[in-house]
Amino acid sequence: RTVYVNGEYLPETEAKVSIFDRGFLMADAVYEVTSVLDGKLIDFEGHAVRLKRSLDELQMAEPCTKDELLEIHRKLVELNDINEGLVYLQVTRGSDGDRDFVFPSADTKPTIVLFTQNKPGLADSPAAKKGAKIISIEDIRWGRRDIKTVQLLYPSMGKMMAKAAGCDDAWLIEDGHVTEGTSNNAYFVKDGKIVTRPLSTDILHGITRKAVLRMAAEAQMEVEERLFTIDEAKEADEAFTTSASAFVMPVVEIDGVQLGDGTPGPIAKRLREIYLDESRKAAI
Numbered sequence: 075r076t077v078y079v080n081g082e083y084l085p086e087t088e089a090k091v092s093i094f095d096r097g098f099l100m101a102d103a104v105y106e107v108t109s110v111l112d113g114k115l116i117d118f119e120g121h122a123v124r125l126k127r128s129l130d131e132l133q134m135a136e137p138c139t140k141d142e143l144l145e146i147h148r149k150l151v152e153l154n155d156i157n158e159g160l161v162y163l164q165v166t167r168g169s170d171g172d173r174d175f176v177f178p179s180a181d182t183k184p185t186i187v188l189f190t191q192n193k194p195g196l197a198d199s200p201a202a203k204k205g206a207k208i209i210s211i212e213d214i215r216w217g218r219r220d221i222k223t224v225q226l227l228y229p230s231m232g233k234m235m236a237k238a239a240g241c242d243d244a245w246l247i248e249d250g251h252v253t254e255g256t257s258n259n260a261y262f263v264k265d266g267k268i269v270t271r272p273l274s275t276d277i278l279h280g281i282t283r284k285a286v287l288r289m290a291a292e293a294q295m296e297v298e299e300r301l302f303t304i305d306e307a308k309e310a311d312e313a314f315t316t317s318a319s320a321f322v323m324p325v326v327e328i329d330g331v332q333l334g335d336g337t338p339g340p341i342a343k344r345l346r347e348i349y350l351d352e353s354r355k356a357a358i
């Protein structure tokens with residue numbers, strides 16, 4: 075693979091960052107993931123806007139302009155010959171050459187790294203045809219989940235807990251309510267109505283969530299943004315998650331309870347189709 079590091083396109087084996095980089099020492103870093111379909115970027119604008127917000131919330135400098143970011147994304151897609159896949163963008167606060175809790179001076183250059191993952195079959199995914207089985211676990215992450223930081227240890231442990239239970243993913247519960255999935259936003263459908271948690275600092279403001287809720291409204295589907303419990307989701311007709319890396323993913327089982335007939339529900343399937351269709355048309 076060719077990757078991008080601080081202004082250079084390099085083979086992945088030659089790319090280097092400092093051992094004192096705060097991304098490594100302090101998880102002092104944010105990231106974005108943009109999907110690629112037909113060799114084009116899905117919702118680049120949304121991801122660029124959220125990156126800026128994450129950087130601002132942490133008083134981190136912008137590593138480059140939005141136009142430069144777009145150019146880097148496109149060049150990596152081309153150099154790595156990605157038709158379907160993902161582009162990861164990581165920005166850290168960098169380092170002034172030693173370990174210190176105190177932020178380095180404001181003129182310290184952020185570290186910027188981008189790499190691609192080739193994922194043939196991302197859109198026509200067998201996993202989406204089967205639907206995901208999820209478990210619920212307690213949400214013990216920090217309180218600013220609206221900032222897309224690289225603090226992914228607990229979500230990663232959550233996926234491992236799911237795997238150990240023979241499932242695909244975990245939904246996180248705080249104060250008796252579902253926040254979101256380990257790497258996606260969570261929804262259930264009851265009597266035709268789509269329910270999902272409202273935006274706050276408790277969840278990531280999913281770029282796919284925003285697009286899917288808009289498309290659901292345009293398709294005259296009823297949407298309610300409110301807190302919900304895992305028991306409500308277990309009693310639902312269907313459920314699903316959204317993310318840039320898996321689009322709309324039907325959920326067919328929660329904590330061992332089968333939803334409906336145990337296959338992806340009609341609303342999740344339809345939203346996946348609409349999302350893929352419209353996103354392909356709007357891709358750049």
Ligand code: PLP
Pocket residue numbers: 107254255256257258259277278279280281282283316317318319
């Ligand atoms: N929630 C969390 C915790 C995530 O990590 C992600 C994606 O990585 C999402 C939600 C979905 O966000 P998006 O649709 O922007 O990919």
